[in-house]
Amino acid sequence: MVKVGVLGATGMVGQRFIQLLADHPDFEIAALAASGRSAGKKYEDATTWYMNSEMPESVRDITVIETDPAQMDKDVEIVFSSLPADFAAKVEPEFAKDFVVASNASAMRMKKDIPLVIPEVNPQFLDMIEAQQKNNNWDGFIVTNPNCSTIALTLTLKPIYDNFNINRIYVSTMQAVSGAGYNGVPSMAILDNLVPYIGGEEEKMESETLHLLGSLDGDEVVPANFSLSASCHRVPVIDGHTE
Ligand SMILES: NC(=O)c1ccc[n+]([C@@H]2O[C@H](COP(=O)([O-])OP(=O)(O)OC[C@H]3O[C@@H](n4cnc5c(N)ncnc54)[C@H](OP(=O)(O)O)[C@@H]3O)[C@@H](O)[C@H]2O)c1
Structure with missing residues (x-):
């Protein structure tokens, strides 16, 4: 299982990530991050759940952390980001030093070396990841999806x-x-x-x-x-x- 984290986990898109990841055969949700308003609380206490299914049992007791790479479990390989764009612009590059960042936010979509990808349309754009890592000296990388x-x-x-x-x-x-x-x-x-x-x-x-x-x-x-x-x-x- 690949350990993953969700940034913006208490929001609408973060909840959808959790709904999709909770029973996924390949991924295990290991960390949930949001703002200082939610950090330190259990996920079920920090979140008003809007999805049309029950909040998954596996995330209810996870303690929400600040959106800070230093607080992220080092065994996490991928963080799914659903942060507001202005904050994503600051923090996603920090996470990319050590983690793979798969982002729904618009902040990094049009930046050089950062693939904006629809798998059925332009998977070849993923080839720019190598240059992204080299140019920024990152071990991780950022990949984004469109509006x-x-x-x-x-x-x-x-x-x-x-x-x-x-x-x-x-x-x-x-x-x-x-x-x-x-x-x-x-x-x-x-x-x-x-x-x-x-x-x-x-x-x-x-x-x-x-x-x-x-x-x-x-x-x-x-x-x-x-x-x-x-x-x-x-x-x-x-x-x-x-x-
Ligand atoms: N809604 C959509 O259908 C949709 C679709 C595609 C992409 N997007 C993009 O996805 C992102 C999230 O959208 P959303 O609709 O899920 O928004 P949302 O419901 O307002 O959720 C925002 C999330 O970001 C966290 N957050 C806000 N300010 C923060 C800060 N300063 N530091 C750390 N965490 C912070 C919030 O945590 P707290 O609960 O602790 O405040 C919450 O978890 C946006 O960039 C949006 O454009 C949205």
Whole structure:
């Protein structure tokens, strides 16, 4: 079994990681980290559990630690990160000195030598890990996944791009409130309403899609060369985006 940790373990995405990892045949959850608000508490006391299944027994009594590599069990090999982007930008490189960091946060996605990967689309980007470790003198590394709406769009575009090429894409999304986290969208703003703009989301969809469909020139990504215009909207749906 590979020992793993979850950063941002008390949040919406952290809970989903725990739900997926708890009964996994290859992984054992060995550490759960969050902010100073949660550190020192048992996971079940620190967390308001939002998932549609019971909190797994195996994590209830784990004591939440601060998000600090010095506090992480040295037997942990992979940390799954679901930290807010600004904090992830500071702390993920610190973890990468010793651990593999698999991140859902946006902070490091477009950085040089850091693979932004959808396994079905661009697994070859993982080749840049060697350069990342060498350039930073890290024993671990960081690998990231894209924005949620970008994943669905890029999976769809990939076979079209490979077989027919693409000149121009216009995409509109209708995104569920879960995408903004539990405290993300005030109920007064979204009930009986649509929010016609999600800050930062359109830019991420446009840049990440071209990056993912791009090619590697050595360790540099050359983005795909077509124009893409995204408009992203928040809708009063709990889970599941439409685009
Ligand atoms: N929601 C989604 O569907 C979704 C999808 C893809 C990616 N993401 C990305 O995943 C990340 C988390 O999203 P979320 O919806 O799970 O957010 P969230 O529910 O607000 O959870 C945030 C987590 O980060 C921890 N945290 C906050 N500030 C911290 C700090 N200064 N130091 C250490 N830990 C801190 C929180 O711990 P405490 O409980 O102790 O405060 C909590 O565990 C974001 O970067 C988001 O963009 C979200």
